[in-house]
Amino acid sequence: MEKNIIRENISFAIRPVNESAMTAMQYFNQEEHFNLIKEYNIKIDKRITEIFKAFDDNISPFLKSEIEFFNKTKTLTVMILAFVDYYEEIKTVEDYFKVFDSASDEEVFNFIGGEFIGDYNKDDNSEWGKVINSLPKMKEYIENLKGIKNNLVKDVISLFDSPNETRMRLRYIISSFYDIYKRFEDELMDKIIKETNILRKKFNENPEKFCDNHLFKGMFDPKKVKVEINVSYIFIIGWRMSTNNPQKARLNYGFRSEEYLRAKNSVEYLDKFLKLISDKTRQRILVLLSRESRYTQSIAKELGLTPATVNYHLQNFLMIGLVDIDNRKDNKVYYSLNKEKANDYIELLKGRFNLI
Numbered sequence: 001m002e003k004n005i006i007r008e009n010i011s012f013a014i015r016p017v018n019e020s021a022m023t024a025m026q027y028f029n030q031e032e033h034f035n036l037i038k039e040y041n042i043k044i045d046k047r048i049t050e051i052f053k054a055f056d057d058n059i060s061p062f063l064k065s066e067i068e069f070f071n072k073t074k075t076l077t078v079m080i081l082a083f084v085d086y087y088e089e090i091k092t093v094e095d096y097f098k099v100f101d102s103a104s105d106e107e108v109f110n111f112i113g114g115e116f117i118g119d120y121n122k123d124d125n126s127e128w129g130k131v132i133n134s135l136p137k138m139k140e141y142i143e144n145l146k147g148i149k150n151n152l153v154k155d156v157i158s159l160f161d162s163p164n165e166t167r168m169r170l171r172y173i174i175s176s177f178y179d180i181y182k183r184f185e186d187e188l189m190d191k192i193i194k195e196t197n198i199l200r201k202k203f204n205e206n207p208e209k210f211c212d213n214h215l216f217k218g219m220f221d222p223k224k225v226k227v228e229i230n231v232s233y234i235f236i237i238g239w240r241m242s243t244n245n246p247q248k249a250r251l252n253y254g255f256r257s258e259e260y261l262r263a264k265n266s267v268e269y270l271d272k273f274l275k276l277i278s279d280k281t282r283q284r285i286l287v288l289l290s291r292e293s294r295y296t297q298s299i300a301k302e303l304g305l306t307p308a309t310v311n312y313h314l315q316n317f318l319m320i321g322l323v324d325i326d327n328r329k330d331n332k333v334y335y336s337l338n339k340e341k342a343n344d345y346i347e348l349l350k351g352r353f354n355l356i
Helices: 002-009 016-028 030-039 046-058 061-072 075-086 093-102 105-120 126-130 135-143 150-161 163-181 185-205 207-214 257-263 266-277 280-291 296-303 307-319 339-352
Strands: 010-012 227-232 239-242 249-254 323-329 332-337
Touching (some): 002 010, 010 185, 016 046, 016 093, 016 185, 016 227, 046 163, 061 075, 061 150, 075 093, 075 163, 075 307, 093 163, 105 126, 105 135, 105 150, 105 163, 105 307, 135 150, 150 163, 185 207, 207 257, 239 307, 249 257, 266 280, 266 307, 266 339, 280 296, 280 307, 296 307
Parallel strands (some): 227 249
Antiparallel strands (some): 239 249, 323 332
């Protein structure tokens, strides 16, 4: 019976825009990701290295400097992945540019500012939700932040000072990147189809074993939530969950994540756990989830945050199993604190300090 429920809840899909977005994310942040891959002795396909070299060879020094600048403010990743995740109508890269071009300045800079404060500001960010309908107010909010390097604040404020120019610069970077990506798109889609078929076969043979071997425990309950798995070749290892569609969550899955999962355990996530709970906004979210299950918009409304900001924090909790996700009612995706996992981290912490 449980196997049948899992079969009904988990599906596989191929969405071309996903791989272009994941390729951009990996290229713009390749050092961090490749270091993680090497740390766990996971083989990087020679072809991936060749593709990344092709980007290096064809991206101009000016474009590289632009990428470096926008990466510092965390702008590129959010403007690609967040848009693809947030807008269900985006199926292709062409759809992406239509949505980007038609979005208001307030929409675009809410993503930019929300990602910046979510990454750099460790204090309570609940007031951000009150200023997202005004560029001047968003700018003032960021200018008044404390404890962030002045040069970083100055850089992101410069984006707000010239919104039209900022959008043109972002569009130029993304369109230039895609012009190169198109050379490899058919090849990458063939690899994704192959890897998807391999995973689908393993899933059909034994759904429960597949979940144990391929999905991070605590990420979601496959008996309760519907999930569409999108395999990525370039992503290599890792999981990235999008829950903007309450009917069905989307999971980007690196095709070598099974190897990665075998190499990890809770001890390795203890430092990540400590970093996450040091943030006051994340603490407030966890307190809410410890009391009852909540959905993204409900959390955002109560804490005065944007759904995108709440989703960003929830993604981090999901990656270390600190929250559970399930479809409970009204076609909404609900989250709750995984108290068993939280206790595991507390026990590990006690062991580190010889308290047990």
